[in-house]
Amino acid sequence: MIPTNTSIDVPCVHCGELCTGHIVDAQEHPFCCNGCKSVYEILHANDLCDYYQHDDHAGVSMRQRPMPADAFAALDDPSVARQLLEYSSESMHRVRLSIPSMHCTSCVWLLEQLDRIDSGVLRSTVDVMRKQVTIEFDPSRTTLRAIATMLTSIGYEPVVRIEAGASHLQQGGDRSAIRALYLRIGVAAFAAGNIMLFSVAQYFGASTMQPALITVFQIASIILSVPVLVFSASPWFRSAAGALRARRVNLDVPVSLGILVLFARSVADIAGGAGEGFLDSFAGLVLFLLVGRLFQQRAFDALSFDRTYRSFFPLSVRVERKQEEEVIPIEGIVVGDTMQIRNGEVIPCDSVLLGQCGYVDYSFVSGEALPVECTEGSFVYAGGRVVGAAMKLAAVKDVSHSYLASLWDSSSTRVQRSTWLQLSDRFGQWFTVFAIGVAVLGFLLWLPNYAIALNVFTAVLIIACPCALTLAAPITLGTAMGLAGRKGIFLKNIGSMLELERTTDVVFDKTGTLTMPSPAVRYEGRELTNEERRAVIAVAMQSAHPMSRAVAKALDDDATSSDACTVDDVAEHVGQGITGSVDGQSVCIGSHDFVHGEGAEQQTSASVWVSVDGRVVGAVHARPTIRTGIAAMIDRLRTRATLWLLSGDTDRDRDVFAGAFPPSSMYFSQRPTEKVDRINELRTERRHVLMVGDGLNDAGAMRAANVAIAVTDDAATLVPACDVIMRAHQLSNLDGLLRYARSMRRVIVFNFIISIAYNALGLTLALVGILTPLATAILMPVSSLTVIGVSVAGARWYARRYL
Amino acid sequence: MSVVVVLVLCSLLISGGFLLAFLWATKRGQFDDVHTPAITMLFDDRTPTDKP
Numbered sequence: 001m002i003p004t005n006t007s008i009d010v011p012c013v014h015c016g017e018l019c020t021g022h023i024v025d026a027q028e029h030p031f032c033c034n035g036c037k038s039v040y041e042i043l044h045a046n047d048l049c050d051y052y053q054h055d056d057h058a059g060v061s062m063r064q065r066p067m068p069a070d071a072f073a074a075l076d077d078p079s080v081a082r083q084l085l086e087y088s089s090e091s092m093h094r095v096r097l098s099i100p101s102m103h104c105t106s107c108v109w110l111l112e113q114l115d116r117i118d119s120g121v122l123r124s125t126v127d128v129m130r131k132q133v134t135i136e137f138d139p140s141r142t143t144l145r146a147i148a149t150m151l152t153s154i155g156y157e158p159v160v161r162i163e164a165g166a167s168h169l170q171q172g173g174d175r176s177a178i179r180a181l182y183l184r185i186g187v188a189a190f191a192a193g194n195i196m197l198f199s200v201a202q203y204f205g206a207s208t209m210q211p212a213l214i215t216v217f218q219i220a221s222i223i224l225s226v227p228v229l230v231f232s233a234s235p236w237f238r239s240a241a242g243a244l245r246a247r248r249v250n251l252d253v254p255v256s257l258g259i260l261v262l263f264a265r266s267v268a269d270i271a272g273g274a275g276e277g278f279l280d281s282f283a284g285l286v287l288f289l290l291v292g293r294l295f296q297q298r299a300f301d302a303l304s305f306d307r308t309y310r311s312f313f314p315l316s317v318r319v320e321r322k323q324e325e326e327v328i329p330i331e332g333i334v335v336g337d338t339m340q341i342r343n344g345e346v347i348p349c350d351s352v353l354l355g356q357c358g359y360v361d362y363s364f365v366s367g368e369a370l371p372v373e374c375t376e377g378s379f380v381y382a383g384g385r386v387v388g389a390a391m392k393l394a395a396v397k398d399v400s401h402s403y404l405a406s407l408w409d410s411s412s413t414r415v416q417r418s419t420w421l422q423l424s425d426r427f428g429q430w431f432t433v434f435a436i437g438v439a440v441l442g443f444l445l446w447l448p449n450y451a452i453a454l455n456v457f458t459a460v461l462i463i464a465c466p467c468a469l470t471l472a473a474p475i476t477l478g479t480a481m482g483l484a485g486r487k488g489i490f491l492k493n494i495g496s497m498l499e500l501e502r503t504t505d506v507v508f509d510k511t512g513t514l515t516m517p518s519p520a521v522r523y524e525g526r527e528l529t530n531e532e533r534r535a536v537i538a539v540a541m542q543s544a545h546p547m548s549r550a551v552a553k554a555l556d557d558d559a560t561s562s563d564a565c566t567v568d569d570v571a572e573h574v575g576q577g578i579t580g581s582v583d584g585q586s587v588c589i590g591s592h593d594f595v596h597g598e599g600a601e602q603q604t605s606a607s608v609w610v611s612v613d614g615r616v617v618g619a620v621h622a623r624p625t626i627r628t629g630i631a632a633m634i635d636r637l638r639t640r641a642t643l644w645l646l647s648g649d650t651d652r653d654r655d656v657f658a659g660a661f662p663p664s665s666m667y668f669s670q671r672p673t674e675k676v677d678r679i680n681e682l683r684t685e686r687r688h689v690l691m692v693g694d695g696l697n698d699a700g701a702m703r704a705a706n707v708a709i710a711v712t713d714d715a716a717t718l719v720p721a722c723d724v725i726m727r728a729h730q731l732s733n734l735d736g737l738l739r740y741a742r743s744m745r746r747v748i749v750f751n752f753i754i755s756i757a758y759n760a761l762g763l764t765l766a767l768v769g770i771l772t773p774l775a776t777a778i779l780m781p782v783s784s785l786t787v788i789g790v791s792v793a794g795a796r797w798y799a800r801r802y803l
Numbered sequence: 804m805s806v807v808v809v810l811v812l813c814s815l816l817i818s819g820g821f822l823l824a825f826l827w828a829t830k831r832g833q834f835d836d837v838h839t840p841a842i843t844m845l846f847d848d849r850t851p852t853d854k855p
Contacts, residue, residue, distance in 0.1 A: 054846075108842050128839045175835055182829045190822040194815065216808055220815070 013052070014040045014059035036061065039154050043110075046117050051110050058106030060155035071152070072160065073327035074316030075145035080329050084144065084160065086134075092122060095144060096134045097158035099151065102126070111156065118142050118150050133158075160315055178297060185290045188232040191224045192283035199280035203774050206276070218270045221279045225263065233259050233286045235293070251428030251470060254435055258465020259286065265458040269773075278462065281776045285467050288784045292471040295478030300490045303725055313348050313382075313399070317341070333395050342390040349382045350402040351393035358391045360384035363511060365672075365696050370519075370547070370622065383696055423498075424473065428466075435464035442767045452769050459771040463762035467780065468755030468787040475788055476747050479795035480740065487803050488727030489737060496723040499707035501741035502688040503641055506734075507679060507701070509693035510647035510657075513711050513731070515624035517694075521554040525610070525618010528555070532612050535582035540589055542570045543578045547608045551589055551620045577608075587612055624653055629732025634660045636735040642687075646675045648697045675701035692734070696720060709734075733803070740802040747794035751787045758783035 011018055013029040014036035031037040036059060043051055052058050074080050087094040102111065108126045111133045115121040120142025125134045133156075135147060151158050198217040206214060233256075240256035243249060262285065266277030316327050318340040325340070330348040333339070338354065341347055347360070359371040365383035374380055380393060382402035399405065439460040446453035477494035484491060491497060508514055528536065533555055540552040570580040577590015588595055588611045595609035595616060607619040637643060644665045645657060651668035658666075667678065679701050682689050691698065691705035694712065699720035702708035710719035713728045730737075762779050765771040828834065 050847075105842055105845075108839060109846055112843060126839050126843075127836045128842060129836065175832075179829050179832070179835070182834055183826055186822060186825045186829065190818065194818065213807060216811070220811065 012036050012059070012061070015061035016057045016059065017061050032061070035155075042117065042154055048110060048113060048116060051106050054106040054109050055104040058104060058110075060101045060103075072145045072148040072315065074329045075148055075160065076143065077316075077329055080315070081144050088139070091138060091140075092136055093139050093144070094134060094136045095147075096132050097148070097151070097160065098130075098132055099156045099158050100131055101156055102128065102131045102133075107156070110154070114147075114150070117154070118147060121147065181290065181293055181297065184232040184235075185287065185294070187227050188283060188287040188290055191228045191232075192280070192287045195221045195224050195280045195283050199276060199773070199777065202276040203777070214276075218276065221277070222267060222270065225266075225279045225283055228283050228286050229259070229263050232290060236289065248425070249429040249432050250425040251431070251466065253428055254432045254464065254466055255289065255470060257432070257435070258462055258467070261458050261461040262465070265462065266773075276773050278773050278776050281462075281773070281780045284777075284781055285465065285784075288467060288471060288781070288788075291788075292474045296474035296494060298478045298481055299493065300485060300725075303490050314346055317348055330399050333398055335395055335398060337395045339393045339395060340390060341386045341393060343386055343388060345386055347380055347382055347384045347386065347391075347393065348402075349395050349399045350397040351380055351382075351395045353378050353380055354392040354394055356389070358389055359387040360391075361387050363517070363695065424470075427469070431464070431466055431469075435461060438464065438763060438767070445767070446769065456766060456769050459766035459769075460763060462776065463766050463771060463779070464759060466755070466759075468758065468783045469752060471784060471787050472748050472751035472755065472791060476744055476751065476791040476795055479792050480744050480799065483795060483799040484737070484740070484803060488730045489803070490725040492723045496707065497741050497744055499688075499723060500690065500738060501745050503690040503707065503738060505642045505644065505682055505687045506637060506690045506692065507644040507646055507682075507705065509691075509695070509698045509701075510645060510653070511624065511649050512694040513692055513698075514630050514645075514657075515626050515653075517713065519622040520625045521550040521620055521622050523551075523554045523618060523620050525616075528612075528617060531583070532585065532617070535585045535587050536589065536610055536612065538567050538582050539570070539578060539580040539587040542567055542580060543572055543589075547620075547622075548578060548589060550622060551608055551610065554620045585612055586614070588614075624656065626656065627728060627731060631660060633732045633734055637738070640735065640738060641690075644678075644682075646670050646678060646701065648672070648675075672697045672700050676704045679704040692731070694719065736802040740798055743798040743802065744795065747791060747798070750794070751790055754790060755783055755787055758786070 010030040012032035014031055017032055029040065031040065039059060040049075043049055075084070082088075085093050085095050099107075099111070102108075108128055111126045112124055114124040114133075114135065118137075120138050120140075122136040122138055124136070126132070127134070137144075137147060148158050148160060198221050201209070202214060202217060236252045236256045236259065239250065239252040243253060259282065262278050262282045266279045266282060269275045269277045313330055315329065317330050317333060318325060318327050319333065320338040320340070333349055339348075339351065353374050353376055355376060357373060357375045360374055360380055361371040362381070362384045363371075365381060371387045372384075374391075379396075380391075382397075382399070382405070397403075439457045442456040442460050443453045446456050474494060477497050480497055481491045481494055511517065537552050537555050540548045540555075542548075567580045567582050569586075570578065572578045573590070573594065576594040577588065579586065579588045579590075581587065589608060592607075592609055595611050607621045609619045610617055634643060642665070643661055645661045645667065647653075647666075647668050648670055649668060651666075654666065654668065667674075670678070675698065679689055679691060683704070683706070688707075689705040690707050690709065691702045692709045692711060693699075693702050694710060702710070702720055702722055707724070708720075708722040709724040709726050710722040711726050711728050711731055712719050719725055726734075726737075758779060762771065762776075765775055
């Protein structure tokens with residue numbers, strides 16, 4: 001091992017990150033940590049080192065990844081495994097696993113060669129967009145658990161959740177929906193193309209063609225358009241029928257009406273010898289509508305927007321039963337079980353601490369930045385993360401009745417009906433009434449002449465079909481969603497954009513959202529001599545308390561004094577601090593009262609005080625680091641929306657945000673339920689609330705808000721249910737996103753105007769009685785193409801400006 | 804005239820064949836993931852000695 005204070009800017013062979021501090025050496029290759037080294041060794045042993053040739057940053061850094069050996073023990077449980085397996089037979093099991101850390105070509109290469117690491121794997125197939133790997137394995141030669149553990153050992157920890165079993169089925173559903181859409185598009189495109197050839201011949205060559213040939217062409221057109229009517233257009237008929245049965249009218253009603261009339265009139269025209277019919281327009285219309293649907297279906301498959309509390313919990317837990325330790329799925333916990341939770345693991349249910357004191361990090365549940373000290377007998381809530389020594393806990397509630405689960409259930413479910421659907425439905429009602437009104441009017445005007453009157457009636461219904469209108473919103477929003485995704489802003493569906501647009505109030509969470517997830521720790525006070533520094537670090541290292549560790553880290557920033565020295569007379573005072581002496585220097589580290597003595601004036605900042613030989617030398621402060629660009633973003637945002645800060649943390653950082661938020665709109669020490677109440681309060685005032693949060697403590701509030709954005713530092717982090725997942729660095733452009741959403745609405749409205757203009761032109765032709773098939777064949781695609789062009793161009797142009 | 808009808812039938816048959824091929828491929832899941840194959844096709848084949 002190379003001494004730790006030598007060169008520190010060597011990139012790790014595995015993960016490519018600079019090796020700071022320790023360098024672990026294997027076969028003369030530098031590694032930043034043992035984790036990376038062991039991955040390299042596994043790959044090396046299996047002759048898979050080509051892995052590093054496909055991408056410069058192939059490896060996933062293994063630093064800070066504590067991985068308990070039995071994390072996947074629950075996968076041995078047949079009932080758990082059954083929920084995960086897609087297919088199982090005697091000789092082959094198939095499972096699809098989500099691997100969030102998959103990121104590059106090398107990942108694909110390695111994950112498709114798993115059979116070289118575990119010979120029980122028969123085949124592994126990667127889906128890079130969904131970040132999934134489908135593994136087929138021989139159950140007699142390997143197990144699900146062995147595969148999950150093996151994946152973890154090479155840096156691709158699979159996300160195995162019971163509900164993921166349910167969601168992969170649901171994703172299978174999505175997949176078949178897309179397939180059905182492709183099938184419909186294929187049929188419609190085939191029919192449209194061929195009918196158009198027949199029609200063009202009739203439009204321009206009818207006078208020179210033999211009548212028999214024209215008949216053949218017309219019959220062929222009808223035959224080709226039947227599958228379009230029956231198969232391709234069926235979603236609109238189904239939706240319209242559903243709406244009518246519920247005594248509602250949506251936008252699909254006039255669309256269906258238009259399609260039906262178009263077909264019926266064409267067949268009637270052809271049968272009666274009155275003309276060539278509108279069948280080319282008919283097939284083209286259905287094709288355009290289907291393309292619009294394709295945009296509407298856009299989704300980010302690799303991300304999960306709907307989570308329940310269950311996804312934040314581990315799969316299994318270690319319990320002691322009948323003097324024996326066993327690993328059981330957490331659903332199996334019964335009240336009274338004694339659980340063992342190790343460092344970094346999440347507590348699955350409300351319980352009472354047995355044995356020594358320990359520390360629990362509730363930052364994810366409550367937003368408190370610092371770990372809480374728990375003593376024997378104290379109550380710990382589900383969702384806390386154990387810091388330091390392992391804890392023994394007695395369950396007092398089962399998983400589904402714990403605080404966290406009840407919090408989840410109590411929060412009101414969001415009204416799922418999105419704004420744009422409401423908008424288009426209302427528009428549909430209005431449009432249907434208008435179209436039928438004009439059609440009847442035209443019919444009455446021409447009345448003595450029944451033939452022309454009927455012609456006008458159907459022509460109006462045909463041209464009034466709001467095809468371009470139905471295309472405007474999906475194509476604009478679908479394109480916008482794709483562009484935002486490239487910037488690291490992922491929308492759940494296209495409706496989320498319009499929800500963002502209506503925002504009047506923005507509510508921010510603090511820890512993890514506006515600030516970095518972990519606070520920056522800094523020493524402030526008298527400059528310490530090297531001996532003093534060494535002594536303080538040595539004493540601080542004696543305690544597992546997170547703040548002591550923070551002290552050691554703050555002082556040991558340049559990693560100069562990590563060599564151990566003996567500490568005498570160590571005494572740890574629970575809840576207060578630690579004392580000890582090194583080479584005759586007595587050191588005292590702890591709370592303000594503990595170091596200064598009782599009664600000294602208290603200061604507010606979260607800090608640990610340090611004294612050497614009885615004299616206070618300084619303190620270590622934990623200050624939140626605000627993400628870059630936040631202050632400027634808030635400044636810009638303030639002119640557009642009312643801003644609120646709801647923090648679960650104490651108000652010691654109030655002054656940091658005083659410039660950004662007015663005092664009356666900052667709330668600290670908010671419990672999750674209080675956050676929900678506050679949002680509901682705003683909503684009863686008919687405000688449109690956008691909640692920006694990151695953790696489980698915001699989950700309730702995010703569900704209560706009209707629209708929710710979850711901020712995440714890396715793709716692998718779990719976020720609560722939300723409408724938008726945003727990379728943390730994009731938060732500084734939140735105002736840009738809201739502006740973009742607004743401009744998208746403008747693009748849609750502009751498109752509405754364009755298509756209404758085309759419709760007006762068409763209606764005039766229809767009412768006068770000169771809407772020929774040729775005019776329709778030109779007008780319909782031109783209006784649709786204009787709308788598509790304007791939508792895509794508008795979304796792109798504004799994206800360059802605002803995103 | 805009859806020649807045109809024969810040609811129309813031929814063209815419909817051929818394009819119908821392509822349509823069927825498309826429908827078959829879609830149903831078999833050929834379009835489910837269009838990104839990964841683009842990456843994997845560039846990998847070198849495993850040499851026989853690589854196999855365990």
